[in-house]
Ligand SMILES: Cc1cc2nc3c(=O)[nH]c(=O)nc-3n(C[C@H](O)[C@H](O)[C@H](O)COP(=O)(O)O)c2cc1C
């Protein structure tokens with residue numbers, strides 16, 4: 001049976017970016033419904049749904065909302081994380097461009113639930129179209145009593161939403177980097193605890209949520225937590241800490257496939273089904289060599305691992321960092337893993353904020369070593385040095401403040417363990433033949 | 445004479461109303477300034493610092509963290525063209541595209557054409573991987589590029605940018 005899209009159901013409806021059309025399709029009924037409940041009841045509803053954050057970490061959304069100190073006098077802030085910069089990921093962009101009111105409705109509901117009176121949409125600068133679409137949609141909301149004071153006549157529920165445009169730094173997607181950036185400083189992630197829910201923006205309780213997470217909230221209020229739990233994968237009975245992988249998910253598919261795009265499917269679809277059934281298979285009649293399951297940071301899977309379900313647990317079982325953003329990047333069998341890994345290392349070296357020495361130096365050295373291997377001047381022992389660096393940086397080994405370093409390490413670890421022979425052969429051949437590749441621009 | 449016009453100062457003060465601290469208006473203000481001057485002049489940094497109750501060094505510190513802003517020694521051309529080179533775009537020919545674009549414009553990434561029409565930049569994933577390879581022209585994405593369509597796009601921008609100069 002084909003899955004009926006929920007988050008993308010309005011995509012392509014003419015004029016859906018306008019309030020009138022959105023409302024004619026049932027828009028803002030969920031908000032009305034939420035306002036009939038107490039904020040605590042909305043939080044409970046989201047807890048019951050099992051919704052986990054779509055921004056990469058998969059933390060249960062209702063639980064996070066529950067961390068706001070009880071009875072806090074305010075102000076409390078909501079930050080919508082629309083910095084979407086994980087290579088391979090573009091679902092937030094599609095949600096904002098195609099159906100902005102769905103995102104805004106989820107945002108207003110979330111603000112009500114956590115008692116925020118101001119919400120900031122931290123939008124990466126590159127999303128100019130999103131900016132213009134959202135700005136227009138927000139203006140419509142103000143002139144229709146859906147933003148401002150006493151929303152929909154509800155006394156005491158006031159909300160302002162501001163769009164805050166970023167300035168081209170990946171690290172602003174990390175939630176405390178985002179907060180620092182909003183405050184007008186360099187986006188240096190903060191040491192946690194304190195967590196933002198207790199001390200976040202302007203030192204006040206703050207919830208940071210991904211765009212897709214908030215879009216899900218709207219549908220949970222509309223259709224109920226049981227509906228949400230009927231989609232996806234229930235918790236693993238053998239793992240008491242597994243919270244399950246419920247709900248629809250926007251999978252982004254890119255790289256060497258016939259039909260790259262954003263596909264809405266129940267959590268837990270396998271990589272193979274996504275690529276073959278939805279992506280139309282690998283391009284040019286070739287085969288898969290490797291894939292990345294959830295944005296560059298997650299590391300590589302091999303062609304033998306394609307039956308892994310893309311839920312919150314699947315990618316970890318095959319050595320990847322996690323589901324991440326569920327952005328699947330496909331590499332065909334003619335792709336050089338040396339090139340792919342070089343690209344990854346260059347990215348992370350460029351995007352490290354420089355605050356923690358292991359990350360700043362580690363990412364830079366991994367990029368330099370890969371550049372050297374790629375030029376044909378690599379040594380066999382470089383591979384072990386790379387692994388040593390990769391194993392030492394990140395919040396998992398406990399040496400850095402944020403997860404960027406883990407994201408830099410995982411592609412290196414998975415590539416060098418799963419495709420080691422290819423790296424060795426590349427080094428052996430290039431040292432033997434002294435072939436020097438033409439230097440593709442390496443501006444960091 | 446102030447670099448920031450009275451209108452700009454008013455706009456900056458309006459930004460501060462959206463936040464609990466004046467400092468938070470920094471990014472929106474820098475965007476405003478760079479859009480207007482195609483760079484952030486040193487004098488504007490001083491004036492902005494005064495408006496936001498900051499030390500100029502604080503403005504400069506935050507500004508220089510984001511590779512996005514240009515000092516007055518390197519102003520932007522009329523169009524800023526960002527060529528995406530992250531993995532999904534690379535897999536679909538971004539490196540070759542970048543090399544061709546450099547050759548066609550006869551400049552390196554970071555530089556501006558002598559007529560001031562185009563500043564070329566390299567970008568990391570611009571969130572449009574389904575239409576890779578792609579570029580951003582200012583903040584609008586153009587995707588599914590071939591070297592032919594990309595060079596055509598650049599010629600078009602150069603024609604339009606050349607007329608107005610900078
Ligand atoms: C380096 C780094 C970059 C991140 N980038 C993003 C991003 O662009 N968008 C996003 O929603 N979350 C991003 N995250 C995750 C956020 O820190 C945070 O977990 C998320 O916004 C929480 O929202 P959610 O619970 O709704 O997923 C990033 C994390 C790290 C470590």
Ligand code: SF4
Nearest residue numbers: 353355356359400402
């Ligand atoms: S891990 Fe890297 S990106 Fe994160 S705070 Fe430390 S230096 Fe910055």
Ligand code: FES
Nearest residue numbers: 528533570572573
């Ligand atoms: S990699 Fe180029 S748009 Fe994502």
